[in-house]
Amino acid sequence: MIKDNIKIIREGKIKKNKYIVYWMQAAQRVENNPALNYAIQKANEIEVPLFVFFNLTDNFPDANYRHYYFMLEGLKEVEEKLKNKDIKFIIKTGDVTKNITALSKKAVMLVTDRGYLKVIREWKKKIAELIDCRFLMVNTNTIVPVDIVSDKEEYAAYTIRKKVMNKIDRFIDVCNNNYKLENKSVELNFEGVKLDNIDKVINNLDIDISAKPSKFFTGGRSEAVKRLEYFMNNKLIKYEEYGSNPDQDCTSKLSPYLHFGQISPHYIYKRIKKSKIKADSFIEQLVVRRELSFNFIYYNKNYDNSLKNILPDWAYKSLMEHIEDKREFNYSLKDLENYETHDEYWNTAQKEMVLSGYMNGYMRMYWGKKILEWTNNPQKAFDIALYLNNKYLLDGRDPNGYTGVAWIFGKHDRAWKERKIFGKVRYMNKNGLDRKFNMDKYLKKVSKLG
DNA sequence: ATCGGCTCGCGCAA
DNA sequence: TGCGCGAAGCCGAT
Numbered sequence: 472m473i474k475d476n477i478k479i480i481r482e483g484k485i486k487k488n489k490y491i492v493y494w495m496q497a498a499q500r501v502e503n504n505p506a507l508n509y510a511i512q513k514a515n516e517i518e519v520p521l522f523v524f525f526n527l528t529d530n531f532p533d534a535n536y537r538h539y540y541f542m543l544e545g546l547k548e549v550e551e552k553l554k555n556k557d558i559k560f561i562i563k564t565g566d567v568t569k570n571i572t573a574l575s576k577k578a579v580m581l582v583t584d585r586g587y588l589k590v591i592r593e594w595k596k597k598i599a600e601l602i603d604c605r606f607l608m609v610n611t612n613t614i615v616p617v618d619i620v621s622d623k624e625e626y627a628a629y630t631i632r633k634k635v636m637n638k639i640d641r642f643i644d645v646c647n648n649n650y651k652l653e654n655k656s657v658e659l660n661f662e663g664v665k666l667d668n669i670d671k672v673i674n675n676l677d678i679d680i681s682a683k684p685s686k687f688f689t690g691g692r693s694e695a696v697k698r699l700e701y702f703m704n705n706k707l708i709k710y711e712e713y714g715s716n717p718d719q720d721c722t723s724k725l726s727p728y729l730h731f732g733q734i735s736p737h738y739i740y741k742r743i744k745k746s747k748i749k750a751d752s753f754i755e756q757l758v759v760r761r762e763l764s765f766n767f768i769y770y771n772k773n774y775d776n777s778l779k780n781i782l783p784d785w786a787y788k789s790l791m792e793h794i795e796d797k798r799e800f801n802y803s804l805k806d807l808e809n810y811e812t813h814d815e816y817w818n819t820a821q822k823e824m825v826l827s828g829y830m831n832g833y834m835r836m837y838w839g840k841k842i843l844e845w846t847n848n849p850q851k852a853f854d855i856a857l858y859l860n861n862k863y864l865l866d867g868r869d870p871n872g873y874t875g876v877a878w879i880f881g882k883h884d885r886a887w888k889e890r891k892i893f894g895k896v897r898y899m900n901k902n903g904l905d906r907k908f909n910m911d912k913y914l915k916k917v918s919k920l921g
Numbered sequence: 922a923t924c925g926g927c928t929c930g931c932g933c934a935a
Numbered sequence: 936t937g938c939g940c941g942a943a944g945c946c947g948a949t
Contacts, residue, residue, distance in 0.1 A: 626931060629941050715943055760942075785929055833943065878942080885941060888927040895928065897944060907943090 472509055472609075475619050476645050478585070481599040481606035488604070489577040490514075490657050491521045497586035498611035499525075499545050500692045501552035503646035503735035506584035506609035511558075511650040519579050520654040522559040525549075526567040527664060529676040532590055533861040533868050537682040537828055539673055541865055544690030545733045547666045552692075557655045561663035564676065568597050575602040584611040584732065587765050587870055589772060612729070613762055614736050615642050617769045620762055624770035626783070627883045628763055635762045639740070646737040681862075685828035687920070688727055688865055695728035699739060703746050711752040717831040717904075718912035723753070724829060727865035729761075736761065763883065764874035774873045775857065778850050778880055786881025789894030790849045796892045800845045804855055807842065816904055817841050819917045821859070826920040828865040831913070839879035840899040844892055853880060 493510035501507065507523070514521035525546060546562065553560040563570050575581050575598075583595070585608045599606055610616040615638045625631040664672060688694075702723040713721040728734045739757060743750050773780035779787055802812055810818035810825070820834040830838065839856050846852035856876045861867035878884060886895040904910050 627941065630931065755942090783930080836943070883942080885930080886928040887944070888946085890945090897942095899944065902946095903944065 472505070472512065473642065473645055476505060476610045476616060476642060477509065477607055478610075478616075479605070479607045480583075480595055481602065481604075483580075483603060483605040485517065485580055486578075486604055488519070488579045490519055490579065491517070492571075492574050492578050492581050493521060493523045494571055494574075494581060494583040495523050495525045495549070496584055496591065498584040498732035498735070499542065499549060500733050500735065501549055501556070502648055502692060503738040504584070504611060505645040506582055506611050508645075508647065508650045509609045510582040511652050513580065513582070515653045517579055518654060520657040521652055522561060522657045522659070523549075523553055524571075524574060525560070525562045526570050527562050527564045527672075527676070528567050529564065529678050535679040535682045535862065536673065537684050537863070537865065538868070539676065539678060540669060540684035541688060541690035541727060541828075542731055543666060543669045543672060545692065545728075545731055547669065548691040548693060550666055556652065558652055559657050559659070561659065561661075562666070563661075563663055567594050568601065571598050572601045575604050575606075578604050580605040580607070583608045585609065585616070586612070587617065587769050588868070589768075589775070610642075610645075611735065612732050613765050614639055614740060614758060615762060617762070617765045621766055625763060625766050627885075628759055631763050631766060632759050635758060639758065643737055643740060646735050682825075682828075685865060687827045687829070688724075690727075690731065690733060692728075692733045695725060695734035698724055698728070699734070699742060703743065703748065707743070707746070707748050707750055707753060710750070714752060714756075715831075715833040716908055717834050718909040718916070720916075722832065726869070726871065727828070730866045730869040730871075761871060764870035767874050767877070767882070768870045774877070778853050781877050782881050785886055786884075786894075786896055789886070789889075789896060790880065793892050793894045794848065798845060798847050798892065801847055802845050804858070807855065808859060812841075812845070814841065814901070815914065816901060816910060819914050823917045823920065824859070824863045826917075828863060830864065833908075834913075835875055836879065837899050837904060839876060840897075843879055843896075849880060853877075
């Protein structure tokens with residue numbers, strides 16, 4: 472295990488006690504899970520049993536029926552896979568701080584995976600103050616840990632590219648699979664939530680049910696691997712040319728699985744490399760763009776709220792200089808949410824997201840640029856875009872999502888020719904879509920969704 | 922169809 | 936200090 476891949480959240484002696492707990496949160500998988508591996512190794516070394524714990528929190532910000540359903544499908548697979556390894560898996564509802572604190576009382580140490588969202592980091596900080604055993608986390612969801620890549624918020628992709636690419640080799644092998652637990656019997660005096668019936672589990676949660684589960688995505692690691700193999704065999708070779716093209720279907724669609732940690736980026740990277748297919752532009756997405764997103768939300772605590780503190784000065788200043796510019800169209804959240812604008816391409820993109828939980832990458836840019844154009848205040852536009860993004864996309868509430876929305880407003884981008892509303896922030900329009908793509912084909916594709 | 926200019930600032934070469 | 940260049944562009948000139 473590589474030292475740099477582990478972070479001690481709370482020091483503390485390793486106590487003589489009943490068990491080790493792996494609190495699974497960001498890495499919802501059994502395979503290629505460095506945190507699980509670490510916990511198993513430690514349990515064997517100290518000669519204690521181990522169990523895996525998952526806290527099913529019903530007040531996770533912006534998470535709704537759609538997200539919970541996909542997540543629980545994935546957790547059901549985790550349950551089966553752990554059972555095959557004779558590792559006990561306990562899911563509990565309720566307050567995460569209380570639950571983890573209670574479990575820690577009999578724990579030799581507490582191991583968790585590394586989530587980067589503010590809400591997760593705050594949970595851990597709070598828990599660290601309440602417990603008295605050792606508490607550490609293992610990096611699982613990026614290949615290179617964000618603070619090893621860089622010690623500051625990066626300006627753009629070109630400033631982070633070298634920093635991350637030349638560290639991949641150091642971390643790529645942390646996710647091996649062949650760890651076996653030796654002490655298997657754990658005595659626990661409580662029962663966890665059963666996952667046999669996902670609908671029943673969801674009915675018992677107090678969550679927003681307005682976004683229904685996606686018919687086009689099934690959660691779980693095996694589904695993710697299936698998609699990866701299909702992508703490699705059929706799409707990867709064309710990815711560089713057609714990957715961003717809305718009239719093609721040329722992407723991996725692995726982002727929801729990566730979001731929930733159902734598949735490891737290390738595994739994807741290795742699998743792609745092993746295929747020997749030239750995949751520079753896919754690796755650019757998987758590694759450079761992805762690590763840039765994590766860098767942004769790790770070093771900028773305003774990632775979900777204040778444009779003033781998110782954007783480079785030139786972009787914020789420029790948008791503000793145009794705040795009084797007349798907007799030709801001005802839509803309410805309801806108009807947008809129900810895809811009722813004058814713009815058929817925009818409506819289609821929004822519809823794709825609402826119906827499927829996914830939106831084509833290029834259309835995500837166009838979609839966001841129009842929200843900026845049609846809203847009388849950039850901050851309001853940012854809030855609306857983030858709200859819709861997080862509500863409907865299965866990969867919403869992800870570092871990539873926050874970064875993608877910020878990009879619309881100039882983050883990680885450069886200045887362009889001055890124009891109305893946008894100022895120097897990059898502009899996009901319908902002509903660009905018509906020029907580059909067969910948009911009728913995209914419209915037809917989405918109309919088939921329902 | 923293709924191309925240059927637009928415009929800012931980081932990082933690196935010198 | 937100067938220079939090259941950057942997530943996916945736009946627009947007008949040729």
